[in-house]
Amino acid sequence: MKTYLDCLPCFLQQTLRAGRVATDDEKILKQLLDDVGMMLKDIPLENTPPETGMLIYQKISQITGNKDPYKKIKRTNVEKALLLYPELKEKVSNSEDRLLVAIRFAITGNVIDLGVNKEFDIVNEIKKILTQDFAVFDYSKFKTALNNAENILYIGDNAGEAVFDKILIEELNKPVTYVVREIPVINDVTKEEARFIGIDKVAKIVSSGTTAPGTILDLCNEKFIDIFNNADLIISKGQGNYEGLSGVDRSLFFLLKVKCKIIATNIGVQEDDIILKGINL
Amino acid sequence: MKTYLDCLPCFLQQTLRAGRVATDDEKILKQLLDDVGMMLKDIPLENTPPETGMLIYQKISQITGNKDPYKKIKRTNVEKALLLYPELKEKVSNSEDRLLVAIRFAITGNVIDLGVNKEFDIVNEIKKILTQDFAVFDYSKFKTALNNAENILYIGDNAGEAVFDKILIEELNKPVTYVVREIPVINDVTKEEARFIGIDKVAKIVSSGTTAPGTILDLCNEKFIDIFNNADLIISKGQGNYEGLSGVDRSLFFLLKVKCKIIATNIGVQEDDIILKGINL
Numbered sequence: 001m002k003t004y005l006d007c008l009p010c011f012l013q014q015t016l017r018a019g020r021v022a023t024d025d026e027k028i029l030k031q032l033l034d035d036v037g038m039m040l041k042d043i044p045l046e047n048t049p050p051e052t053g054m055l056i057y058q059k060i061s062q063i064t065g066n067k068d069p070y071k072k073i074k075r076t077n078v079e080k081a082l083l084l085y086p087e088l089k090e091k092v093s094n095s096e097d098r099l100l101v102a103i104r105f106a107i108t109g110n111v112i113d114l115g116v117n118k119e120f121d122i123v124n125e126i127k128k129i130l131t132q133d134f135a136v137f138d139y140s141k142f143k144t145a146l147n148n149a150e151n152i153l154y155i156g157d158n159a160g161e162a163v164f165d166k167i168l169i170e171e172l173n174k175p176v177t178y179v180v181r182e183i184p185v186i187n188d189v190t191k192e193e194a195r196f197i198g199i200d201k202v203a204k205i206v207s208s209g210t211t212a213p214g215t216i217l218d219l220c221n222e223k224f225i226d227i228f229n230n231a232d233l234i235i236s237k238g239q240g241n242y243e244g245l246s247g248v249d250r251s252l253f254f255l256l257k258v259k260c261k262i263i264a265t266n267i268g269v270q271e272d273d274i275i276l277k278g279i280n281l
Numbered sequence: 282m283k284t285y286l287d288c289l290p291c292f293l294q295q296t297l298r299a300g301r302v303a304t305d306d307e308k309i310l311k312q313l314l315d316d317v318g319m320m321l322k323d324i325p326l327e328n329t330p331p332e333t334g335m336l337i338y339q340k341i342s343q344i345t346g347n348k349d350p351y352k353k354i355k356r357t358n359v360e361k362a363l364l365l366y367p368e369l370k371e372k373v374s375n376s377e378d379r380l381l382v383a384i385r386f387a388i389t390g391n392v393i394d395l396g397v398n399k400e401f402d403i404v405n406e407i408k409k410i411l412t413q414d415f416a417v418f419d420y421s422k423f424k425t426a427l428n429n430a431e432n433i434l435y436i437g438d439n440a441g442e443a444v445f446d447k448i449l450i451e452e453l454n455k456p457v458t459y460v461v462r463e464i465p466v467i468n469d470v471t472k473e474e475a476r477f478i479g480i481d482k483v484a485k486i487v488s489s490g491t492t493a494p495g496t497i498l499d500l501c502n503e504k505f506i507d508i509f510n511n512a513d514l515i516i517s518k519g520q521g522n523y524e525g526l527s528g529v530d531r532s533l534f535f536l537l538k539v540k541c542k543i544i545a546t547n548i549g550v551q552e553d554d555i556i557l558k559g560i561n562l
Contacts, residue, residue: 005307008314009293016286026286026326033289033321040318045311 001243003045003052004262011043012036015056018186022060022069032063049243050214057185057213068184070159077160078193080122081109085163088126092167099146100139102171103255104129107274109164110157110238110257135258135273141281142253146172149232154203155179155215155245157238158186159193165237169202176203177227185213188240214240217248239263251280282524284326284333285543292324293317296337299467303341303350313344330524331495338466338494349465351440358441359474361403362390366444369407373448380427381420383452384536385410388555390445391438391519391538416539416554422562423534427453430513435484436460436496436526438519439467440474446518450483457484458508466494469521495521498529520544532561 015036019029036056043052061067088105095101108129146152152174156162162178169176178199181188194205209221215236217225228234234252236245242254242263254277258264264271296317300310317337324333342348369386376382389410427433433455437443443459450457459480462469475486490502496517498506509515515533517526523535523544535558539545545552 005297005310005314008311008318009290009297012290012293012318016290029286030289030326033286035322037289037293037318037321041315045307 001048001246001263001266003043003047003049004266005045006262007049007052008040008043010260010262011040011052011056014053015060018057018060018069019064021073022064022066028064032060035059035063048214048216048247050212050240051216051219053214053240054185054210054212054219058211070184070187074159074184074187074193077158077187078163078197081160081163082197084122084126085167088164088167091130092171099143099171101130102168103139103276104132104274105164106161106168106237106255107257109161110255111259129257129274132274134276135269136267136275136277138253138276138278138281141278142276145233145251145253145278145281146174149174151230151232152176153179153227153231153234155208155234155236155241156189156194157241159189160187161237162189162194162197162199166197166199166202168235169199174233177231178203178205179208179215179224180205181211181213182207182209182221183211185211188213212240212244214242214244216244242267246279249280251278253278282329282527282544282547284324284328284330285547286326287543288330288333289321289324291541291543292321292333292337295334296341299338299341299350300345302354303345303347309345313341316340316344329495329497329528331493331521332497332500334495334521335466335491335493335500339492351465351468355440355465355468355474358439358468359444359478362441362444363478365403365407366448369445369448370451372411373452380424380452382411383449384420384423384557385413385555386445387442387449387518387536388445388538390442391536392540410538410555413555415557416550417548417556417558419534419557419559419562422559423557426514426532426534426559426562427455430455432511432513433457434460434508434512434515436489436515436517436522437470437475438522440470441468442518443470443475443478443480447478447480447483449516450480455514458512459484459486460489460496460505461486462492462494463488463490463502464492466492469494493521493525495523495525497525523548527560530561532559534559 019032092098092101108126111125154176156165156179180190180194184190191205199205208215208224210219212219236252236254238256256275258271258273261271300313373379373382389407392406435457437446461471461475465471472486480486489496489505491500493500517533517535519537537556539552539554542552
């Protein structure tokens with residue numbers, strides 16, 4: 001997905017939000033916004049948004065000296081999600097369509113991260129998503145692809161979400177490779193959290209090699225590209241991966257909750273919609 | 282009021298919103314955002330937001346070649362407001378406290394401009410504001426100041442709002458000087474619209490001399506400063522004038538609807554609150 005004009009002010013908002021997690025020094029935050037403001041002229045609209053996200057988070061690390069500002073928040077998210085895990089597993093077990101319920105929970109994970117410290121919202125979100133209609137629902141195509149697949153590539157998104165990804169991976173019943181970011185960027189999942197959650201018990205964990213908050217093939221390592229090219233089924237979670245991969249010439253499925261108007265417009269749906277969308281099938 | 286860090290991304294959003302009114306050429310809009318992005322480093326947090334607003338709107342005029350992008354929108358707003366005028370005058374006449382109802386309508390004007398082409402919302406907003414509690418309500422002090430005043434300075438805000446200002450001016454029953462911006466900036470009122478509305482029939486219209494979307498004394502002309510220093514009562518409408526004047530060492534009354542979280546925090550109220558606030562009384 002290209003960068004839209006509306007993404008440019010949003011980059012500044014993200015800079016401030018993430019900067020405030022790293023420091024409360026107003027002078028440093030002003031310097032950060034000034035620097036990102038000056039970067040805008042070097043961002044062509046042809047770039048995908050996570051390419052810019054990468055530059056912004058590099059700048060935040062550089063100026064604040066904090067390489068992983070979201071470390072504590074990620075840990076909290078993961079621990080909260082793990083508390084929910086047994087109940088969600090039971091719901092999957094008791095459901096008529098285990099795979100679909102697991103898919104719904106995997107999407108819930110994509111939401112929860114926005115609502116740190118909002119226990120009530122998490123519980124509500126789970127209830128809501130269990131009955132919410134999908135705006136794009138390529139479920140039968142997904143089941144066919146899953147039945148035919150001998151191996152699956154599952155591209156993770158944020159750290160707390162990975163707990164919910166584990167639930168879905170456990171329902172896929174196929175060998176899965178789970179992809180994490182190379183280094184901490186925003187609250188995205190890295191090897192550290194994936195192992196803490198126990199993803200390594202149900203999948204092989206690999207890094208995409210990218211430091212962007214999304215999967216941009218040009219920035220990924222060869223090992224990942226090789227797995228990407230040869231996987232029978234690819235599941236891509238969340239917005240950042242959608243932005244990076246929506247234009248690739250490869251069949252894959254996007255699983256996400258739409259959290260911004262620009263992505264909603266790009267997909268042709270509404271904000272807050274949930275999506276199971278296959279491309280190049 | 283100083284510039285808050287949150288104002289910086291907002292400047293970019295305003296640039297895009299106003300830029301789109303002036304042109305739909307994506308390249309020009311990107312250039313505009315790039316230029317404003319580069320300007321951020323030269324904006325000290327000590328500046329008031331309208332000082333930056335002035336620079337942004339100068340940049341929009343310069344890059345798009347459009348000196349008054351809001352001209353048509355302003356005219357539409359004014360015409361819609363004029364259609365409501367007779368009904369609102371009647372409501373004032375039939376009320377127990379004419380002055381208070383006129384103050385409420387003057388605040389309504391501060392809102393309506395956001396809702397171009399939303400007839401239903403305008404009518405709803407009027408209903409709502411007639412019974413909405415004020416978050417700051419220095420009404421008795423205002424009435425005392427009004428009783429003691431021999432002349433009043435009334436600082437206008439947006440063009441459509443000026444129709445509602447006229448209703449309040451007609452209830453003040455004192456000689457009023459109505460202040461407009463020197464040149465078109467955003468949808469703020471200038472001499473042209475004030476005369477079209479007939480403000481010249483009920484008040485003397487003067488320009489503050491500023492091209493900023495708010496009243497910043499350092500940027501105003503001598504004539505205005507002289508009136509400002511000698512007025513018995515000053516009424517300042519809207520957010521832009523609040524941002525410019527909240528720090529001055531002069532008694533005055535702010536009349537506004539709070540439309541942004543930063544200003545709400547600065548005043549100590551909530552977004553969407555309505556305010557009649559006196560300072561240095």
